[in-house]
Amino acid sequence: MQDVEAVVLVGGKGTRLRPLTLSAPKPMLPTAGVPFLAHLLSRIRAAGVGRVVLGTSYLAETFSAHFGDGAALGLEIEYVVENHPLGTGGGIRNVAKYLTTDNVLVFNGDVLCGTDLGAVVDTHRRTDADVTLHLVRVQDPRAYGCVPTDESGSVLEFLEKTEDPPTDQINAGCYVFRRSVIESIPEGRPVSVERETFPELLLAGAQVSGHVDNAYWRDMGTPADLIHGSADLVRGVAPSAALPGPTGESLVLEGAEIADGALVFGGTTVGRGVRIGAGARVEGAMLFDGAVVGEGAVVEHSVIGAGARVEEGALVNDTVVGDRAVVGAYCELRRGMRVWPDVVLPPHGLRFSPDV
Structure with missing residues (x-):
């Protein structure tokens, strides 16, 4: 044309x-x-x-x-x-x-x-x-x-x-x-x-x-649309000739490290230099360059900003974590939460589930 x-x-x-x-x-x-x-x-x-x-x-x-x-x-x-x-x-x-x-x-x-x-x-x-x-x-x-x-x-x-x-x-x-x-x-x-x-x-x-x-x-x-759109591109549901790798359950960029036993799927993008710990579960997420997901942490349908950390055992669902922010160990974030850049949530500092 x-x-x-x-x-x-x-x-x-x-x-x-x-x-x-x-x-x-x-x-x-x-x-x-x-x-x-x-x-x-x-x-x-x-x-x-x-x-x-x-x-x-x-x-x-x-x-x-x-x-x-x-x-x-x-x-x-x-x-x-x-x-x-x-x-x-x-x-x-x-x-x-x-x-x-x-x-x-x-x-x-x-x-x-x-x-x-x-x-x-x-x-x-x-x-x-x-x-x-x-x-x-x-x-x-x-x-x-x-x-x-x-x-x-x-x-x-x-x-x-x-x-x-x-x-x-x-x-x-x-x-x-x-x-x-x-x-x-x-x-x-x-x-x-x-x-x-x-x-x-x-x-x-x-x-x-x-x-x-x-x-x-x-x-x-x-x-939410950006997260789901990114996952659709990674999985090949949405067409693109610009994808920097094959379509599949995840797109892992240069320098990323995924420990044995971690599950990364659902169209997740793993940015450059990202580290994902053993036993972590990451589904349909966007992990920007240098982000860290600790051992046993769960990240679902969320954005983890550049240099941000989700520490051991934390759960992050339908949430945007800003650049360089820290979600402390065993915190639980859900329902459209937003964590601003450079904010540090201490271990056990926030949760949404009721105590049992």
Whole structure:
């Protein structure tokens, strides 16, 4: 698809995980061993797209320092910075003068998705659309706005969250735009594509098409989503060409040490220099570089920050432990707990189970 280029909107302050672990924006958080954004860029390249315009307004230098000109990924990457936040539509309009193709793939940079990008573009061309939206079917659409389509796949309307949605189709955050439509978005002010651009196109009689499928999809807006998305990447449930190792029950990076008798599974990422003690059990977790899990400790569906320690016999479930924090021996953390960086919980200092 050399006649199509991509725009990726990234860099919002994003996930509630960020202050507890790293100072980088969410798209750069280590996810299955590499920055989250690397997974999307790898899929863009695998689809045959060679040029990406990265639009950001927050810590833009973080992206350019890591990805450079994109050559290492087989891409040409150009960076465009917003002087102030412009929303989805405004962010897309802000990159218009850097575009060179008539049709443009546009992505929200905080979504993990497995759709066939070539098929989305084919739908756009087949229907001669002004804009095509990737719509994914979800089990419970009540948590999202929904997008009904007719028999031909044309979008009928954009509906807000409701307890009785008429369809299970939701906006998956991937679009194909005609460049002329991008150039028609108001310039220099915040614009929402969902609330302004798309509804106005329908009112004007434009062809807005939907490409509907059941592809893997996860909005990575919460720590729980990030943890589960990372595990899905490690296990191969979510596709990526950027995974730094084979898919399986765990991804173990260079310099990590796992003692005999430790169980590490469920799509766990074991970062560089991590140490896991004998008898420990780690399931579906993200262990950032230099973290330590002591003998007999249990870590389930949690993030253990860089240099943090979970000491002997402790239990950490559905919890984020910040960088360099210490969870003392035989502590028990559950139910969305957050331990801030550098905090030290003493042995037996906290538990959630009742005494027996």
